[in-house]
Structure formats: structure tokens, C-alpha cells
Amino acid sequence: MVTRKTVDWFDKRLRFKEPLLFMMERPFSKHATDIKYCFGGISLILFINQVITGLLLSIYYVPTPQDAYLSIQYITFEVSFGWLIRAMHMWGADLMILSVLIHLCIAYFKGYYRKPLELNWISGFTLFLLSLGFGFSGYLLPWTQLSYWATVIVTDIAAGIPYIGENLLLFLRGGMTVDQSTLIRFYSFHTKIIPVFSMLLLTLHLWMIKRRGICVPL
Amino acid sequence: MDEKTTVKLVRRGFFRVLADWCLKFILLVTAGGGAIMSLSFMFPPRKLMQRLTGWVPTVDNKGLKKGEVAQVMFNGTPVYVLKTPEDKLFCYSAVCPHAACIVQWSTDDQHFKCPCHESVFDSLGNPSGGPATEPLTRLELKTDETGKIFIKLV
Numbered sequence: 425m426v427t428r429k430t431v432d433w434f435d436k437r438l439r440f441k442e443p444l445l446f447m448m449e450r451p452f453s454k455h456a457t458d459i460k461y462c463f464g465g466i467s468l469i470l471f472i473n474q475v476i477t478g479l480l481l482s483i484y485y486v487p488t489p490q491d492a493y494l495s496i497q498y499i500t501f502e503v504s505f506g507w508l509i510r511a512m513h514m515w516g517a518d519l520m521i522l523s524v525l526i527h528l529c530i531a532y533f534k535g536y537y538r539k540p541l542e543l544n545w546i547s548g549f550t551l552f553l554l555s556l557g558f559g560f561s562g563y564l565l566p567w568t569q570l571s572y573w574a575t576v577i578v579t580d581i582a583a584g585i586p587y588i589g590e591n592l593l594l595f596l597r598g599g600m601t602v603d604q605s606t607l608i609r610f611y612s613f614h615t616k617i618i619p620v621f622s623m624l625l626l627t628l629h630l631w632m633i634k635r636r637g638i639c640v641p642l
Numbered sequence: 643m644d645e646k647t648t649v650k651l652v653r654r655g656f657f658r659v660l661a662d663w664c665l666k667f668i669l670l671v672t673a674g675g676g677a678i679m680s681l682s683f684m685f686p687p688r689k690l691m692q693r694l695t696g697w698v699p700t701v702d703n704k705g706l707k708k709g710e711v712a713q714v715m716f717n718g719t720p721v722y723v724l725k726t727p728e729d730k731l732f733c734y735s736a737v738c739p740h741a742a743c744i745v746q747w748s749t750d751d752q753h754f755k756c757p758c759h760e761s762v763f764d765s766l767g768n769p770s771g772g773p774a775t776e777p778l779t780r781l782e783l784k785t786d787e788t789g790k791i792f793i794k795l796v
Contacts (some may be wrong), residue, residue: 480684
């Protein structure tokens with residue numbers, strides 16, 4: 425067949441078949457259909473949803489105090505399916521935090537931080553913190569009264585940390601007040617810095633499961 | 643698949659096959675619908691692509707000084723309303739007929755100048771220097787009783 429020949433032609437040069445089969449051939453544990461063990465996968469699907477809808481929203485979003493709210497209005501009311509993409513991003517964010525939290529609680533109470541899962545636990549917990557970072561930085565971006573004052577309050581809370589608080593406040597706000605420099609900073613955190621780190625950690629998190637195999641419940 | 647496997651459809655297997663096809667259908671509709679919606683999201687809304695035509699209001703006659711122009715944007719390109727020192731009104735499209743750059747009005751020597759290839763046009767829109775051979779596109783113009791200047795877009 426033509427397709428088989430084409431696949432073989434590419435495989436001779438790219439050698440993709442072997443690692444692809446390694447990713448696809450996966451022995452399922454008998455617990456795979458148990459809802460308790462599905463929250464990692466649900467979190468991954470929601471994360472992919474956030475990536476796709478987030479990339480789409482970034483086509484129209486403008487991270488300046490003058491245009492941020494207007495561009496959100498434009499996305500919601502003018503662009504075709506803009507309301508849907510924005511709602512999917514917003515609800516997906518809430519659901520991802522929820523699903524990650526459930527995943528974390530199950531891992532904690534089942535003791536999945538013990539040998540040989542220590543690195544999975546550490547990377548997973550860091551991913552949880554990064555998810556909260558996504559939520560915190562994304563909340564400011566619509567530049568509404570609610571998101572503005574929420575950011576003022578939360579950064580003020582960060583300022584209350586002894587010794588490092590004042591520097592942390594400057595790091596988060598990029599100045600003394602929440603203004604243009606905070607908005608562009610949070611936009612960069614939300615769409616560039618945190619995604620890079622979370623995708624690296626997520627690859628590690630999943631790679632370890634593949635290499636070691638899913639552990640039977642301890 | 644190298645070897646063909648035939649599965650005999652038994653009565654108890656019917657709903658399993660049906661559920662399998664239903665799942666495939668739902669997946670296909672979701673993927674296809676998502677792709678179509680994402681693609682249509684990336685195009686600007688239709689109403690932004692409509693062109694403005696006919697008589698449109700621009701500036702007030704009183705607010706325009708002699709020997710100066712008012713620049714107004716229509717359909718993404720600027721239009722100049724010029725009042726000559728003899729108190730005559732003209733309206734030109736700012737698009738240079740040579741290579742479609744936007745010409746600028748110079749109050750000092752009362753000429754339109756193109757920044758790209760240094761074409762020069764006089765206050766009547768005729769080329770008086772540079773590579774341009776055609777005059778600037780002239781637009782019809784009228785003033786109503788309140789002194790508002792209207793131009794006709796084509």
C-alpha cells in the first residue's frame with residue numbers, strides 16, 4: 425500500500441515508530457477505569473484545552489490598561505465564537521485547578537510520595553503551585569475592577585511576608601502600584617514564563633510514569 | 643493491518659458496536675466543530691470588512707484655516723480636505739498614484755509631498771515633480787447650510 429510505503433520511508437529517516445509505539449503501548453492497570461485514578465488524565469486534557477483556547481485568545485488580547493478591557497469586550501461580543509473560546513478558557517481554568525487539587529489530595533492520602541514516586545510528587549506539587557500561578561496571573565488580565573483590586577490585595581498579602589515581602593511586592597508589581605508594568609508582567613507570566621516551566625515539568629512528570637510504569641496502589 | 647480479522651456480530655455485541663460508532667461520531671463532530679470554530683475565531687468580524695460609500699460628513703468649514711488641510715480616515719486610508727488661500731475647497735485621496743504611499747501636505751510651499759519617492763503635487767492635485775505622472779484622485783465635495791463638509795466616497 426502507498427501509505428505503508430510512505431510511513432516506512434519516513435520511519436527510515438526519522439526513526440519515529442519505536443518511540444511512538446513506546447508511548448502508545450501501555451499496560452493498563454485494573455484500576456485504570458476507577459474514577460479515583462482518572463484525575464491526572466482529566467487535568468492533562470484540561471491543560472491542553474487551556475493551551476489551545478489561550479493561544480486563540482492571545483490573537484485579540486491587548487495587554488495595556490487602555491485596551492485590555494476593550495479587547496476582552498471585543499472578543500466576547502464581536503469575534504465569532506469569541507464568547508465560547510473565552511468561556512472555555514475561564515471554566516477550564518477553574519476546572520483544572522479543581523481537578524489538579526483532587527489529583528493532589530488522592531496522591532497525598534494514598535501515600536504516592538513514597539519510594540519510588542518521590543520525584544513524581546515533587547514535580548506534581550510544583551505543577552500545582554504553577555497552576556495557582558496561572559490562575560493568579562490570568563485573573564488580572566481582563567483588567568476589571570474585580571481583577572484589579574484582587575491583584576492589589578493579593579500582592580499586598582505577599583508584602584506581609586517577613587524579610588522578603590517588600591522585594592516580592594516589587595517583583596510582582598514591577599513598581600509601587602498595580603499599573604501598566606504589572607499588567608504586562610502578569611501577561612508575560614501567564615502566557616510565556618509559567619507555560620514554559622509547566623510544560624517542562626509536565627513532560628518530566630509523565631515521562632517518569634512511562635519509564636517506570638504505573639504503580640499498583642500502594 | 644496485514645491479516646484481515648472478521649468479527650461476527652452477535653446479538654449481545656450489537657450495543658457494543660453501536661456505542662463504538664457513537665463514540666467515533668462524537669469525537670469526529672467535536673474535532674471538526676472545534677477546528678471550524680477555531681478557524682472562524684481567527685478571522686476578523688464581518689462588519690469590519692464592510693466598505694463605507696456615499697456622502698459622508700467630515701469637518702466643519704469654519705474650523706479649517708486657509709492654506710491648510712484636514713485629514714480624515716475612511717476605509718483605512720486617509721483623505722485630505724484642502725482649503726486654498728483663495729478660499730476654495732478640494733478633497734483628495736492621500737494615496738499617491740505612483741506607488742500607493744500616503745502623501746503629506748506641506749503648508750510652507752502649499753504642495754503635497756510623497757515620502758517614498760519624493761513625488762510632488764500642487765494644490766490642484768497635479769504632479770509637479772518626482773516619478774508620479776497621474777494626478778491625485780479627486781473626491782466630490784459639498785457643504786451643507788451649517789458649514790459641515792461632506793465628501794462622496796466611491
